[in-house]
Amino acid sequence: MKSLAATVMASESGPHIPGPADFFLPPIIGSGEWAPTKIMLLVVLSVVIVLGFFYAASRKAAVVPGRLQFAGEYVYGMVRNSIARDIIGSQDYMRFVPYLFTVFTFILVNNFYGIIPLIQFPTMSHIGYTAALALITWLIYNVVGIAKHGFVGYLKLQTVPSGVSGPILIMMVPLEFLSNIIVRPFTLAIRLFATMFAGHLLLALFSLGGAWLLLHYAPTWQGVAAGLFAFLLGIMVSFLDILIMFLQAYVFTLLSAMYIAGAVADEH
């Protein structure tokens, strides 16, 4: 309600500058932290979309795939072969494929929400969801690492670099521990959140600013010209954003696979 009032006020004195407040939409029903918002609904919807599409694509499991199955297999094959198998190795990659596929498709759909008309909100610009993903990845790679090497063995694997010995270990071990165990979930969560946040902010800025210039700027012809230019830039940024949406889903999945690969790797 507040942001709506702010938007109305702002249109009289100058353009509404999109900021963090625009990312927090009011609940649809009720109030408070737990009240459902559009974003929560979108997150739940993404599960329906992913499961629905890929179930329909894989249901027949035909030897000669139709178009739908081919499209589904293309995505599945990318995650299975070029991410999971190439990075984790052909021995035990298969048990991580379901998780990596879940991560990739979940992030991809939630990112693409940002450019789908009427939805136009990348849910991954809320750090809560990226934090949830990062947390699960962190748990998985640490748990499988400890399960394979034992607690001490796993800590040694992650913190003692190969070929290093002597007093330099006093410096290296805490650094490695920090980078491999502590920092990873934060970088995972923040990278995805920040790119989606920034992308959405840019799009909002170009469209809101362009609209204001077009409609409200005083010398009309200048306003119209600048507004159209802003829209043009906005369209170009949209295409860039589409690329980034895909890339970020890919990068998150790739890094998850790399962390798992590092945790299940044989001792060097």
Next chain:
Amino acid sequence: MILTQVTAAETEINPLVPHVPEIILGVIVIAILFVGVAKFIVPNFEKAYADRTAAIEGGIENANAKQAEADAKLAQLEAQLADARHEAARIREQAREEGAAIKAELRAEAQAEAERIITAGKAQIEAERQAAAASLKTEVGSLATGLAGRIVGESLDDDERSSRVVERFLADLEAGVH
């Protein structure tokens, strides 16, 4: 006024602080998606992969079997062809040998025939000669006796007369022969 409002909003809303409900919702939603993916989608795609691999391997096996069959048949045909060539050469050789044998036989036969004819001719000539000699022998006796009788019957002291007797005898003889 706007400035204060913005700063107020910023202090109130920090996008870097995750909301606990969102984390919980995120975990639940991801868990549900994971279960669905692991239970349906991955097995389905893997089944398609496995079926495809099996189909391709089956196809390759089939093709290999066909290839082996064709190779065997080709080898068999080639062997048959070689046999036939061999047989033809053998027959040709045999025919040549037979021809040569026939030729030699014919020549030998002809030679034998010629020899036989020559021998027969020689034998006949010899027999005729002997017959002539035999008859001559008997005739010479009687002729000599006749001649001697005639000469004795006439006078033997006159040379002229005796030569006349001999001439008359020879003329009688010639007339008797004819």
